[in-house]
Amino acid sequence: MTRLTLDTLDLRHPGTERPALDALSLEVADGEMVALLGPSGCGKTTALRVIAGLVAPDAGEVRFDGVSVGHLPPERREAVLVFQSGQLFAHMDVAANVGFGLRMQRRPKREIAERVAEALAQVQLGDLGHRRPHELSGGQRQRVALARALVLKPGLLLLDEPLSSLDAHLRGEMRALIRRLQRETGITTLVVTHDQEEAAVLGDRVALMLGGRIHQIGAGAALWNRPADLDVARFFGGCNFISGRSSGGGFDCALGRLLLPEGAPSGEGCLTLRPEAIEPGEGENALTLRVIETRFEGLLTRITAEGSGLRLEALMRAGAARGAVPGQDVRWRLPREALWVLPGV
């Protein structure tokens, strides 16, 4: 439908220290769904508003299908932004809300009625057209907001935290619905979220945004297991960072030489390893460490252990964690494919 290009966008809100957008560049392919992931305050919502035309960037360009849309007001852009709160118009019923955009285009009444019915059916709310927004549940409201955008058949759909106001079980349902509708309609979609899991499930690709710019973009698994830098690794819950030197498929550090997966960058760097990747037992990259502390965290137990002056944190399921008692030695295996090197850190 529409290919989206963000070209070195800069934006600084007046009176703030840090820029909201800092040379932000991003390319979303036609029909692709990209999840824009980041902590709150990283500028991801601002980015959506810039794309929608609600905020003008200080510098840089937004292009739809390669054509700059900087001069177009929001109502003339191919993009529709669905706000986090849903923003249903309280004085209109559901059908009027969904038909709002079409009415603004002065479409014939019959066409509006047909398309509204179709859109409501798409989000499985076919029989709620006459309800008022305040009579709907949170999940229904969010679906109405989605239908209101889809009915316009936009070239680009911008979703701002579409699931944040829903409780857990609704979230899964809504996630599946968004995913299915996006596949069916093929609308290029940019979805903003602060939830890693949501980003991984929703996005064909995940773009991690920190401090106003994209730090890494790729398939979800790549961001988890192959972080591009320290900030990315930290964002995804990385807590084990060991400095040393990578060469010839191995990493030399205080713990000795650890074997690396293929394609790991070489040179001075920092070894990173997700806490849940550590396994108890013997094998490749096995180490002896002394347990310092264990902390129960529900499904998993967080174990801190020390060896050669370095601390490692592991998250293990109850069974695997049973052997770990503070003060005792354990044998831990650092699986080769779970290791990654952040070069130059």
Place this chain on the structure above:
Amino acid sequence: MNARARMALGALLIAALMAPLVPLALWSVARGWFFPQILPATWTFEPWMRAFAARSDIPGALMTTTCIALAASALALLLGIPAGRALGLYRFRGKTLVELALLAPVIVPGIAVGLGIHGVFLRLGLTNSALGVVLVHLVPTLPYVVFVMSGVFANYDAEAEAQARSLGAKPLQVLWHVMLPAIAPGVMVAGLFAFLVSWSQYILTLTIGGGRVVTLPLLLYAQAGAGRNDQAGVLAMLSLAPGLVILALVARQLAGRGMTIGGTR
């Protein structure tokens, strides 16, 4: 307090507020009502007939008052809605000062304001004209509108407008289809207040209108001053009318649904 006591207290309050109006109402339908009599000796509709007779200036004044009040409240809304929006939605340096300045006309005596403005309007050629009176009525009406509207906009979520823009609405469409419906109850209350304030203006109308623009309060004072109690009674009843009509119209809004004035959240 139990329900019956509350009811009794309510009735007492209503009686105390309505009591002064009773003699006025009676005067308007009395012929020869003198001191020791508790009720008029003879009842008649003559004062009313006279008030609406061909040579009476009451119908004209009624028309003038209505038109001026309508024009003044419309103008007050036109200016007061954007001002209220700015005060309700945005924080800016000196906001408290602006709010205080807006209150000033309510605090400063009307006669002082009126005389000051008279000098200005004289030079502009606005004295002795209905237009001048409409403009000077903005002095007492505008603060009401601005304050009601700033309260309404404080509860208004401007994000709805951004959402509407993104859904394809042009700025004017946003104004018409999103903002106005959301603030409509507040606009109605503000407009009615403005209407009533303008309707009952005396000093400002007199100073700027110079006696050429004759409204009901002017006639009322004149008749009361001349001791024409029957005509004063008629005029008082006429002056009361819009207030009562408006009260009946918005009672539901002010009491039961008062919480929802302009709320979109």
